[in-house]
Amino acid sequence: MDFFQRGLKSVLGTPEIGQQDSGAETVERLVDRVSSSTLLEDRRDACRHLKALSRKYRIEVGAQGMPALVQILESDRADCEIIGYALDTLCNIIAPGQFDEEMDNPAVSVNVGEQFTEMFIKNPENVGLVLSYLEEYDFRVRWPSIKFLTNLIGYRPKDLQEIVLVSPMGVSKLMDLLSDSREVVRNDALLLLIQLTKGNANIQKIVAFENAFDRLFDVIREEGCSDGGIVVEDCLILMLNLLKNNSSNQQFFKEGSYIQRLAPMFTMPPELEETGWTPQKVSNIHCMLQVVRSLVSPGNSHQVIASCQKTMRNCGLLEALCGVLMGSGVPADILTETINTVGEVVRGDMNNQEFLSMVMAPSNPPRPAIVVLLMSMVNEKQPLPLRCAVLYCFECYLYRNEIGQTSLVQTLLPSSTEVSSLTQGQLLCDGLFSTDALANWFSAVALMHGLIENPAQKEQLLRVLLATAVGSPPVSLLQQCTTLLLQGNYRVQSKIGLLMLICTWLCHCQLAVKGFLSAPNSVAFLIAQISANEHDENEYLIQGLCAFLMGICIQFNDNTVSNYRREDLCQLVVKRISCETFVTKLGEVSKHESYSKAAKQPQIRFRAPTDVLLDHEFCKLFKALEAVIVKTITSIGNEGSNITELTLSQEASGIVSQYKDIIREQDTKIAELHAMVKRNVNEMEDIRRQLGEAQASNSQLSDANILLKAQLAAATETSQVNHIGNHVAALNITGNGIPNHHGHDGQQIQAYQMENARLQQEVERLSMALREFQVKFTEKSLEMEKLRKDEEDLLELLTDQDTKIKQYRQQLRDLGAQLEDPSDEDDSDENPNGAADNGLK
Numbered sequence: 001m002d003f004f005q006r007g008l009k010s011v012l013g014t015p016e017i018g019q020q021d022s023g024a025e026t027v028e029r030l031v032d033r034v035s036s037s038t039l040l041e042d043r044r045d046a047c048r049h050l051k052a053l054s055r056k057y058r059i060e061v062g063a064q065g066m067p068a069l070v071q072i073l074e075s076d077r078a079d080c081e082i083i084g085y086a087l088d089t090l091c092n093i094i095a096p097g098q099f100d101e102e103m104d105n106p107a108v109s110v111n112v113g114e115q116f117t118e119m120f121i122k123n124p125e126n127v128g129l130v131l132s133y134l135e136e137y138d139f140r141v142r143w144p145s146i147k148f149l150t151n152l153i154g155y156r157p158k159d160l161q162e163i164v165l166v167s168p169m170g171v172s173k174l175m176d177l178l179s180d181s182r183e184v185v186r187n188d189a190l191l192l193l194i195q196l197t198k199g200n201a202n203i204q205k206i207v208a209f210e211n212a213f214d215r216l217f218d219v220i221r222e223e224g225c226s227d228g229g230i231v232v233e234d235c236l237i238l239m240l241n242l243l244k245n246n247s248s249n250q251q252f253f254k255e256g257s258y259i260q261r262l263a264p265m266f267t268m269p270p271e272l273e274e275t276g277w278t279p280q281k282v283s284n285i286h287c288m289l290q291v292v293r294s295l296v297s298p299g300n301s302h303q304v305i306a307s308c309q310k311t312m313r314n315c316g317l318l319e320a321l322c323g324v325l326m327g328s329g330v331p332a333d334i335l336t337e338t339i340n341t342v343g344e345v346v347r348g349d350m351n352n353q354e355f356l357s358m359v360m361a362p363s364n365p366p367r368p369a370i371v372v373l374l375m376s377m378v379n380e381k382q383p384l385p386l387r388c389a390v391l392y393c394f395e396c397y398l399y400r401n402e403i404g405q406t407s408l409v410q411t412l413l414p415s416s417t418e419v420s421s422l423t424q425g426q427l428l429c430d431g432l433f434s435t436d437a438l439a440n441w442f443s444a445v446a447l448m449h450g451l452i453e454n455p456a457q458k459e460q461l462l463r464v465l466l467a468t469a470v471g472s473p474p475v476s477l478l479q480q481c482t483t484l485l486l487q488g489n490y491r492v493q494s495k496i497g498l499l500m501l502i503c504t505w506l507c508h509c510q511l512a513v514k515g516f517l518s519a520p521n522s523v524a525f526l527i528a529q530i531s532a533n534e535h536d537e538n539e540y541l542i543q544g545l546c547a548f549l550m551g552i553c554i555q556f557n558d559n560t561v562s563n564y565r566r567e568d569l570c571q572l573v574v575k576r577i578s579c580e581t582f583v584t585k586l587g588e589v590s591k592h593e594s595y596s597k598a599a600k601q602p603q604i605r606f607r608a609p610t611d612v613l614l615d616h617e618f619c620k621l622f623k624a625l626e627a628v629i630v631k632t633i634t635s636i637g638n639e640g641s642n643i644t645e646l647t648l649s650q651e652a653s654g655i656v657s658q659y660k661d662i663i664r665e666q667d668t669k670i671a672e673l674h675a676m677v678k679r680n681v682n683e684m685e686d687i688r689r690q691l692g693e694a695q696a697s698n699s700q701l702s703d704a705n706i707l708l709k710a711q712l713a714a715a716t717e718t719s720q721v722n723h724i725g726n727h728v729a730a731l732n733i734t735g736n737g738i739p740n741h742h743g744h745d746g747q748q749i750q751a752y753q754m755e756n757a758r759l760q761q762e763v764e765r766l767s768m769a770l771r772e773f774q775v776k777f778t779e780k781s782l783e784m785e786k787l788r789k790d791e792e793d794l795l796e797l798l799t800d801q802d803t804k805i806k807q808y809r810q811q812l813r814d815l816g817a818q819l820e821d822p823s824d825e826d827d828s829d830e831n832p833n834g835a836a837d838n839g840l841k
Contacts, residue, residue: 027053027060034068040079047072047085054092055099062093062116073129083133084140091148094120094155117155127152127163134173139182146177146188153195161200171203175210178219183231186219190234197241204242208249212242213258226265226284233280236287243294250295250304259311262292266320273329282331285324289337292317296344298602309349318345318352322359326369336389339373340603343393347602353401370397371422377446378431378439384612388604391442395602395617398449408450409457412464412477429466429477433484437491438609444497445615448504452617458509478505478512482519492538493612499545500618503552507621510558517553517561523569526550527576530585537592541613544588548622551586551629570633579634586626595619670794677787684780691773697766 030053033046047069054061072086092099094113120126133145153160164170174196177189197204216235223232242249253259265288295308312318324330324338346352359369376382377390398404411425431443451458465474475483484490485498506512516522529546532539550569559565573582589595594613602616 023053023057024060024064027057027064031061031065031068034065034072040076040082043072043076044079044082044085047082047089051085051089051092054089058093058099059112061089062112062119065089066093066116066119070126070129073133080136080138080141083136084138084144087130087133087141087144087148090120091144091151094148094151096151096154113151114155117152121152121156121159121163124163127160128167128170131164131167131170131173134177139185142177142180143185143188146185146192150188150192150195153192157195157198161196161203164196165200165202165206171206172210175207175212175215178212178215187231187234190219190231190238194234194238194241197238201246201248204246205248208242208246208252213239213253213256217258217261220265226281226288228284229280232284233287236284236291240287240290240294243291244297245299247301247304250300250308253295254304254308254311259295259308259317260315262288263312263315263317263320266317266324268324268327273327276329277331277334282334285334286337289334289341292321293341293344296347298344298347305347306349309345309352312345313349313352313355318342318355321345322356322369326359326361326372332383332386336383336385339386339389339393343389343396347396347399350401350403353397353404356397357404357407365421367421370394371424371427374424374427374446375422377442378427378434378436380434380436380439384438384606384609387438387442388606391446392602392604394446395449395604398452400453402454405450405452405454405457406460408447409460409464413460414463414465433480437493438612440491440494441497441612444494444501445618448501448615449617451504452621455508458505459511461505462511462515476515478502478515479519482516482522486521486525492542493609495542496538496545496613499542499549500615503545503549504618504621506549506552506556507625508556510556510560513553513556514558514561517557517564523550523553523564523572526553527572530577530582538613540585540588541592541594543585544592547582547586548589548626548629550582551633552625555625555629555632573633582633583630586630589622590626595622599623677784680780680784680787684777684784687773687777687780691770691777695770 027050030046030050034043034050037043037046050061050065050069069086069090072082076082094116096113127149130145130148133141136142136145149160164174174189174193178186178193180186180189193207197207216239220228220232220235223229223235225232243253266285292312296305296312298305321338321342325335325342330338342356346356357368357370360366361369361372363372373390373393377387377394379387398408408424408428411423412429428443428447431439432447434440434443451461462476462478464477466477466480467474468480481498481502485495485502490498502516506516526546526549529543530550532543534540534543550573553564554566554569554573557564557566557569573579577585592614594611598614598616599619604615606612
């Protein structure tokens with residue numbers, strides 16, 4: 001009691017009016033009656049009065065009466081009325097916010113309920129006590145128990161989750177509430193479970209395996225499915241809590257055939273176009289779409305995604321989603337979420353992607369759904385979330401879809417047949433060269449996804465020609481993109497989109513690199529951008545992307561463009577920029593805020609048009625190549641810098657080049673030897689295995705041969721004994737006599753002899769094969785030993801050559817120092833060939 005009194009003084013302070021003193025004294029007397037009265041009626045009456053006072057004198061009742069109310073819960077379980085009063089009083093004590101009766105009391109703080117919650121759950125057994133009352137069917141007990149637990153978990157969710165998790169049958173008691181026939185109990189139990197399952201995978205698994213999905217679908221059906229009220233939304237929110245980021249529940253949901261029960265909910269009746277969508281139906285459909293996406297989100301395991309995608313296609317869910325997608329009168333936010341959902345259902349699944357490509361929009365004339373979606377994406381009048389959703393859906397359609405990527409590029413190539421309708425490629429080209437910066441960005445990124453991990457289509461796209469003006473010769477798409485990039489007044493987002501497209505195009509495609517380097521002023525533009533000293537954040541990003549493009553031109557250069565070979569470009573970087581500045585500018589990309597956002601997830605989410613900068617797949621490409629480019633630039637650049645500063649003679653450069661060639665040849669020879677050793681090791685393993693099998697067979701046949709020899713000896717001995725016996729019988733017995741079995745024994749002995757001869761031949765054959773295997777094994781061992789010796793000799797030679805190269809480089813440095821030091825000119829004149837002779841030795 002002293003603890004609660006101290007809590008009262010710390011929260012309330014010193015009373016200022018007599019009425020407050022009177023309220024505190026009244027509460028104290030009532031608490032004393034609850035604690036000390038022996039008659040149940042007296043305790044019940046005192047609890048009823050405390051409940052009435054708990055709204056106006058919440059602090060007094062909580063600080064003085066909480067121990068007494070807990071005592072009531074422990075000792076008076078048989079009386080539902082007094083238990084109901086105690087639970088209602090506790091609910092009022094920890095209720096969120098303030099009651100109207102206590103608005104005029106400045107001593108009551110807003111977080112007073114949180115303070116009392118902390119005091120109550122200090123003893124976890126108190127929570128277990130309230131959980132036990134959920135089994136009581138009486139409405140006066142069960143309903144306030146649910147409300148009290150809901151208030152507790154609202155203040156201390158983590159603590160309550162842990163307590164419920166260790167409480168015996170705690171989750172099961174909560175799940176039983178969903179079967180309560182009283183709607184208010186069931187609905188409040190739903191709200192409690194929603195709070196309880198947030199962010200706790202263990203509770204989510206227990207709830208799911210307590211038959212939660214069946215119960216939730218039953219409630220949804222009873223409430224009218226997507227046309228139902230707020231209860232349907234609550235059921236779907238709870239279902240989403242159970243499925244999101246929980247692979248175990250996702251697998252259970254799929255194996256329990258619950259995906260099939262989702263499909264009918266997306267069937268839109270024809271009269272919906274006339275009646276319109278109610279706000280509650282919009283919320284319900286939105287939650288249903290979230291449930292579908294939780295099963296096929298790119299963050300899930302590949303196995304779960306693939307199995308769910310297949311089921312969604314087979315049960316008609318994908319078809320129903322496409323029906324919503326192409327329906328009329330669909331609200332904008334539902335259409336946006338449906339586009340995102342369809343994208344994730346088809347992402348990476350070839351059959352689903354093919355299904356989407358065959359969907360036709362109900363337009364006149366009919367057009368493919370993908371074309372209609374792209375029309376919305378390049379239309380600047382459409383809202384930004386819708387345009388982002390279309391791009392994400394198109395990216396999902398092209399994800400690991402070589403057929404879709406090929407068909408996209410084919411729509412841009414010259415065709416012998418006349419195309420009467422708009423195509424994907426035409427729409428993207430229109431958007432790429434339009435006056436809308438966002439359309440430029442969206443089109444560039446969409447076209448970029450048609451080239452990812454597809455070198456063949458990168459080369460095919462080089463064949464695309466564009467007519468820029470009447471009477472002018474056509475130019476290639478790459479050349480036109482480069483021309484737009486060089487324009488000084490081109491907008492930031494347009495530049496970033498084109499840079500991402502060109503970088504992806506040139507990566508792992510030497511022909512594209514050649515085409516870009518052949519364009520006039522392309523390299524000069526990159527050098528100027530990387531060398532610029534702009535201080536705008538987005539300009540830093542452009543400079544970093546230009547550095548990345550320069551690095552790609554170096555990394556994937558086939559040295560066929562004169563003056564722009566790998567070494568030439570590295571020299572430009574070293575002279576005009578410096579390696580340090582280049583690496584710094586390249587690092588600006590990953591430091592940019594948009595990079596960290598885009599790299600987290602594939603879905604495109606931008607709050608404002610100014611946020612549209614980087615794409616997820618491009619960030620993956622940048623991350624994969626950044627370190628490689630830095631290593632290439634620094635290694636080639638540093639080597640080229642030393643050579644330039646020392647002004648080496650052609651002869652000395654030839655020596656270095658000669659030894660580089662030797663090293664390359666030796667590396668190749670070592671690689672070939674390693675491959676040969678690996679093959680020989682495999683062959684020796686096969687020989688060992690065959691040798692073992694031959695030895696085992698030989699041993700078995702030898703054992704069989706010994707056994708047959710023993711049987712033959714025994715049979716021969718028996719035959720001889722029978723022959724002697726028959727001979728004696730023939731001498732002593734006259735008349736017909738007894739026939740002997742000499743003929744039968746002879747046949748048996750002959751059979752044994754034939755089998756023995758066959759086995760001896762088999763043993764000889766296997767012995768010969770064994771000797772051959774042993775010879776082969778010896779030959780392979782000798783060959784392996786020789787290869788190992790050759791490899792050791794080559795490694796020793798390589799080490800010697802390395803030492804010589806280091807000596808030559810040191811001599812070249814000394815030569816450079818002599819050329820730079822004027823004081824050594826006289827010595828050099830006396831023996832002008834000394835350095836050269838020394839270097840050639």
